[in-house]
Every structure is written in structure tokens, then in C-alpha cells.
Amino acid sequence: MKIPAIVYLLSAIITVYSSLVTAQEALRQIKVLDEQSKIIALTFDDGPILGVTQPMLSLLDKYQAKATFFNIGKKIKQNPQLTHLVIASGHEIGNHSWSHKKLTELNSEQQQLEIHQFQQQAKLVGLKPTLFRAPFLKTNQSIEQLLIDEQLLLVSASVMAKDAKKNVAVNNIVKKLSEGIKSGDIILMHEREHTLQALKILLPLWKQEGYQFVTVSQLIALSVVTED
Numbered sequence: 001m002k003i004p005a006i007v008y009l010l011s012a013i014i015t016v017y018s019s020l021v022t023a024q025e026a027l028r029q030i031k032v033l034d035e036q037s038k039i040i041a042l043t044f045d046d047g048p049i050l051g052v053t054q055p056m057l058s059l060l061d062k063y064q065a066k067a068t069f070f071n072i073g074k075k076i077k078q079n080p081q082l083t084h085l086v087i088a089s090g091h092e093i094g095n096h097s098w099s100h101k102k103l104t105e106l107n108s109e110q111q112q113l114e115i116h117q118f119q120q121q122a123k124l125v126g127l128k129p130t131l132f133r134a135p136f137l138k139t140n141q142s143i144e145q146l147l148i149d150e151q152l153l154l155v156s157a158s159v160m161a162k163d164a165k166k167n168v169a170v171n172n173i174v175k176k177l178s179e180g181i182k183s184g185d186i187i188l189m190h191e192r193e194h195t196l197q198a199l200k201i202l203l204p205l206w207k208q209e210g211y212q213f214v215t216v217s218q219l220i221a222l223s224v225v226t227e228d
């Protein structure tokens with residue numbers, strides 16, 4: 001199966017999809033239209049991080065893998081060149097808030113600032129992200145309404161690497177992500193050194209199993225939304 005380089009219909013599809021998602025639902029896993037194809041969306045949260053983002057991009061490149069990076073606005077401000085590199089390599093940037101606070105503990109004005117300030121920072125590097133992942137995956141109705149206002153689609157994940165903390169054993173990540181992966185999965189990882197090492201083992205494994213690696217937006221474009 002060939003994946004289109006540019007998905008023109010994407011924004012239209014996201015708009016339709018957004019209207020289908022009820023207030024409490026976030027995009028986790030979707031049914032890929034072509035049942036023969038094996039597609040997964042790799043996602044990396046909490047970057048960009050100097051010394052991690054660059055080798056991550058080189059590794060992904062080696063396997064023709066495209067991914068979605070849910071960046072933190074403040075960190076883009078510190079290292080805009082890294083976000084430029086991510087985009088130039090054909091990946092996607094998603095909104096992961098301005099400063100990674102637990103948004104459910106903020107009032108709606110502060111929540112709006114966390115979401116909007118990211119969009120403003122992204123605009124400075126020429127981007128208008130369409131995807132949002134909540135810090136700690138915590139959301140509430142007020143956040144969901146703000147996302148609709150900002151035309152952002154809430155994205156969760158179907159598989160978690162549990163790699164956010166320091167010193168996670170590479171083998172644990174490999175074990176978690178090498179079993180039970182299926183087409184349509186959205187895999188949540190973080191920009192971490194141990195994740196990079198785990199991916200050196202996982203990417204060739206997945207490739208051998210016939211998987212292709214796409215951004216979340218590409219996955220949406222190649223899928224249908226089901227109620228499961």
C-alpha cells in the first residue's frame with residue numbers, strides 16, 4: 001500500500017471526525033480501511049529535547065518512519081531549530097500544551113492559555129497543529145470545549161510505552177511494545193534516551209512484521225471511525 005506524501009483531504013476529514021467524537025472521547029485506535037495493510041502511528045511526547053530529537057529523527061529516517069511529535073510549547077521556544085528539523089524530516093507536530101501542567105487542575109482561562117499559547121508558538125515556526133494530546137492524558141469538559149474552539153482533535157493512544165520516567169529499562173519498553181501490536185494502533189512514547197535505544201530494536205522487528213509507520217493525521221486519513 002502506498003501512503004500519499006501529502007494528505008490534502010486531511011483537514012476536512014478531521015472536521016468530520018471532530019463532529020463525531022463525543023465530549024468524553026479521545027482518539028485512541030482506529031480501523032484502517034485497507035485490512036491488508038499494517039499501519040501504526042508512533043507518537044513522541046514532551047520534546048523537543050536537545051540530544052534526543054536529532055538521533056530519533058535519524059533512526060526514524062532509516063526505517064522510512066513518519067511520526068507525530070506532541071511537543072511542549074515552552075520547549076519549542078527554547079529550541080525552535082529542533083522543531084524545524086522535525087517538520088523538515090516529514091513528521092507532524094501536535095499540541096501538548098504550553099508548559100505541561102495538569103490542565104484539569106487549572107481554571108478555564110488558564111487552560112485556554114496553555115492550549116492557545118502553544119498554537120501561537122507553533123505559528124512562529126510556520127505551523128497550525130490540528131492535534132492535541134493532554135498532559136498526563138487528563139481532560140475534562142471545559143478542555144474539550146476549548147479544543148473544539150481551537151479546531152484541535154483530542155488524541156490519546158492505544159498502547160503506552162510507559163517510558164516517561166528516568167531510567168526505564170530498555171528491555172521493559174521493548175517487551176511492552178513488541179507484543180500485541182496491531183494495525184491502527186497509536187503508540188505513546190516519550191522523547192527519551194531509553195526509548196531511542198528500545199526503538200533501535202523495535203523498528204527492525206516491526207518492519208519485519210510488515211508494519212509501516214505513519215503520522216496520526218495520515219492514520220486518520222487511511223481509516224474509518226468505528227464505535228468500538
Ligand SMILES: [Zn+2]
Pocket residue numbers: 045046096100134135136
Ligand atoms: Zn507529556
